[in-house]
Amino acid sequence: MLSYDLVIVGGGPAGMAAAVSAHDNGTENILIIERDDSLGGILRQCIHNGFGLHRFGEELTGPEYAARYRKMVMERNIPFVCNTMVLSIEDTDNGKVVTAMNSDRGVFTLDAQAIVLAMGCRERPRGALNIPGTRPAGIYTAGTAQRYVNIKGMMPGKNIVILGSGDIGLIMARRMTLEGANVKAVCELMPYSGGLNRNIVQCLKDFNIPLLLSHTVAQIHGNERVTGVTIAEVDEKFRVIPEKSQYIECDTLLLSCGLLPENELTQAAGIDLDMITGGASVNQNRQTSKNGIFSAGNVLHVHDLVDYVSEEAELAGRSASEYIKRGAVDKKIVKTVSVGKAGGIRYTVPQRIDIYDENDDVKVYFRVGAVMNDVTLTVKADGEVVSGQKKRKMAPGEMEYAVVKKAVLDTMPDAIDIEIVK
């Protein structure tokens, strides 16, 4: 059986960044396993710009951002296999076993001391949305449409309605418009958009595409092909208001209704998941509930910016490398505290902090459940406020973080809470 120090599942931005940082931290016997035909993940089809401002201090397109990391992987001669699907991960008494398959080798197994999970996420499909109506052709997730247009050079339709105002939906509204389609409306169930402000401006307002907040698609019409949709306003409980509905003729419906971390492997390996993020529950080093198995990027929680995916994956890669250097044992933990959340915070990553004899600052990332203005973000240790930060605006579409200082952790608190105070 082939033996590796570190196996990385997924060769997108998270997998590549984890590999590079593990390598630079002294781990050389690495294998990246990618199911597509080359490294880069979803960035390959994200031809728009806006990537890399934090990481590289310049504005790059998706393929350019991916190429930077691909180059780093190549320069270090980090081995990777493409067109290969990981089927399972097992944590046995004799180490970790990864079972994968491809057309050259069939089903094969690998030994690993540590694993980084970097499988990314997928889009919520129609089947998960329960939209009433017929089942005609012409209904695509925004990402599928993006692949058709940007990679294959095919237009999925001419008259488009988009449900969901996530960033991919907004980006596709502009992309389809530039390619000659008529994007009639973007409907958003929530009273606010889930996309970035900049995308609402440059993808919708620039082209006078209406954004209908508190609206949903109430019915899909058409037998062979979509012929139209009935859209309707919703009340505060997201119920359709029949009097406020209208019919829009269209041949295509794009869905941009959220992303789901792809954790079938994680779950089957018996790793604890966070029900809100849909990803693994991790400590500050991005270690899951199983020692030596780490998780980073959109498989852990959905990020707004690839720059933060890279940052998180570098942390996971470095942590995996440290774990391997210690001889595949975890660092001595003094105590573990779960991170409490209050005042409208939906989730935190990490979900728990392991406190050691020597600690580092810990960045706790989180999302809020609703738009909030003029609030204070506080960190509490054993119920006492240890730091506070004024925030002008916080929105569900934007990931935020609070820092728990080393000095706070060194006092060995029994409780850490992140709380938003009005």
Added chain:
Amino acid sequence: MENREMICINCPLGCSLSVSIDGDNIKVSGNTCPRGEKYAIAEVTHPTRTLTTTVRVANRSGSFVAVKTKNPISKEKLFDAMRIVNAATVTAPVHAGDVIIADMLGESDLIATADKE
């Protein structure tokens, strides 16, 4: 004097900007970096956008390569630019950074952002 509210599109922060225009005297507030001010002034005088799209690869059937304007171009010329780009083809191999159309519309080079061997 005229006041305008806008959202900066330079980066994902999306700062809310207030612009007051008094003839040639344009004042910007709400920005967290100098690029915000530059953006707001451009937006009220001469708005520009970077265009990203794809070009057909003539010698690779059904294959496209991602491209962008090297510099932002006038916003009102985006559709003119799309017509030019969609009429163009490129011959592989192409590498990121290669100029596909020089000085398009007198505004910017169009360059490849990906490789096609």
